[in-house]
Amino acid sequence: MGWEASEGVVPVTKDQNLITWRVSELTEWDIKPVCYINLIHSAQCKVDLPVTVYKTPDSVFISTVNHRGPMMERQRYQLQCDVHNVAPVKYLTVKWYKGQTLLNQTTFNDTIETPENETVTLLIRPDRADDGAQYWCEAELDLGAEGPQLHPTNSSKPLSIAVYYKPKINETKLPSVVRVLRGYPEVLVCEAEGNPKPTISWSVSSNDNKNSETLTITESTPENVSCTARNTVGSTTRHVKVSIQGAQSECPLQLDPQRVVVRYGGSVAVNCYTSVLHKGMGWEASEGAVPMTRNQNLITWRVSELTEWDIKPVCYINPNDRGQCIVHLPVTVYKTPDSVFISTVNHRGPMMEGQQYELQCDVHNVAPVQYLTVKWYKGQTLLHQTTFTDNIKTPENKTVTLLIRPDRADDEAEYWCEAELDLGAEGPQPHPTISAKPLNVEVYYKPKHSNSTETIIQDDKDMLDCTVKVNPAPTYTWDHLKEKISSSVLKSSELSPGRYTCTATNTLGRDSKVFIVKSTGGF
Incomplete structure (x- = not known):
């Protein structure tokens, strides 16, 4: 018996029942050692030793693609993660994080054993809550039960992003109606959040503008004033009605x-x-x-x-x-959407596991948009929601998008969107909602067995079951058999003790499972 290998070969020996293949510094990436024996009463037989030679990345680096400086709220940007000199790539997973939250992960089906460079991207659409957020990526090698535990991981240095967004005035601190008692001035404070930091200005009349966060209201102040917060991204205006109270000025309506x-x-x-x-x-x-x-x-x-x-x-009276x-009556005229429709953007047919896709929700002819919320669901799980700041009263069409990166668990999942009008306490209850017809997604993914090796005792278990759930459906092949068999199941009672490898293959990749068949008396 002996070992054949490109490194660590052991010459044939007749006087031992145990021989060891040993290499002190293994430098062959695709080594395939074989232990063989020349039996006295039969021909030579051999056993292949599966060897995985791995290398952790030299570096993992995150960057933005074709962009520098602050990002604009709700615009789309692409992040890139570069993993340098890692092997074998088929065991690599690249994970994306925002802070400590896992956003997405990508696996690979390359069969090359030698080190490679891999680049993966992530599309993001940041909002104001993402200002100052840290994105980072991590390369993880999952080499199975025989590999190192914990899995070797290399992380990039975090990428901190700045997000520019238009101002939003704190409406809880600035009411829409201010009642001022005659002879007692009231100071209004206009606070706004925005990036870059917004400037504040008050409009008291058509010819009067005041650049300050505060405004003192007196009995001589016009009935309508407004505060505007402005930065390089946009502006937001809050209108305030001034009501002068007192025995001589209160309107008796x-x-x-x-x-x-x-x-x-x-x-x-x-x-x-x-x-x-x-x-x-x-x-x-x-x-x-x-x-x-x-x-x-x-x-x-x-x-x-x-x-x-x-x-x-306006109701008026001449006392x-x-x-x-006079007294103004606030009136909100609304219209529910004619239709809500969900679709995929620039894609048809099955989606590939780990790739990114964009869904689109079209809401047709709805008013007023400032009370509209568009919600995204997968099944019954709320994924995301979008509100609007438009102050247009007449009906509009609105389109919102959602980025997804489906995995095998999402095969046959239902995505749908819903348009909801929240018109306040005076509006209809429950809130009017219209939902899109669900979009069923089909996900293609490569085979992956839950266990890579299974030992079968012939009298205890009768079947070798290589069946794996996968899309599209795989073909099955067995080695170490005289004939190629396409079935995913074999009867152990019809087989000789030994090692049988089943390979499931579809258009995305392949995965093998090893069965060790032993007789009741051992093998």
Whole structure:
């Protein structure tokens, strides 16, 4: 018996039952040692020794592709991870992280045994919450149960990103209506978050702008003021109505309800009433105006089919003891989408495991968009949601996208998107929602057995089962048999004791499983 190998060969020996193949410094990448024996009463037989020679990467480096400097919110960017001089690549997994959160991972089906360089990319669409986030990638070699534990890993130096985003005014600190008691000034504070840091300006009248975060409101301040936060990305404006309170200035009108939400083409009715003597009261509106009347203390603004998107009704009164005063009625006219549709971008057919794809959700003819939320689901799991800051009142079409990188567990998964209108407490409950028809994805992935080796005792287990779940369906081949057999299952009772290797192969790759068949008396 002896060992044949390109390194560490052991010449044939007749006087031993145990011989050792030994190499002190193995430098052959694709070495294939064979132990052989020349039996006295039969021909020579041999056993191949599977050897995996590995090398951890020289370096792992992360970078941005064709971009430098800050990123803009909601724009798409590509990160690149370069893994240098690693082998064998088929056992390599490259993982992407944001902070401590695993974002994605990529495996390889290369069969080359010698060191290679590998480059993988990740598409990101950062938002304001990602400003200052650290992205990094990690190369991991999973060499199986016989390999080192823990798995060898090499990580890149983290990449910190800066995200530029337009200002967002803190609405909880700046109410939409400010009531000021006559003779007691009120200081308004306009705070905004943005990157770069926004500048703040107040517009008190058409010819008056004040660059400051604060504004002092007095009885002489106009009824409408606004705060604008602006940076290089964009601007946001918050409108504030000033209501001067006091015995001589408070308007003696009450609205019921004080705000209305109505579907486009729907009916609406709001009461305006007073408890004081007056010379006349009425409603001004582009639809449903009520002429001034002197003999009533309650008048109703009513429209049977409201078709004005930006209607601004005003109830007014001319009290006996002062001049005219008015009260505005906030009206939100909404329309649910005509349709919500999900699709893949620039792709048809099955998706490949580990590759990145873009899904698109189209929401048609919805208003107002500022109350719209588009939600993404996989099955019943919420993946992501998008809101909008548009202040346009009329219907718009909106398109949002989602980047996915499916794995084998996602085969036959259902992705879908949903458009929801949250119109506040005065709006319909529950919130109107329209969902897209689910998109079923098919994922192609290479074979992978749960166990690489299984020992079979013929009397204990009758079957050698090499079946593996995979897409597309694999073909099966067995070695060490006189005839090639395409079945994934063999009967152990019909086989001689020995080593049998089954290989499952599809268009994406292959994976083998070894069965050691032993008789009841041993092997």
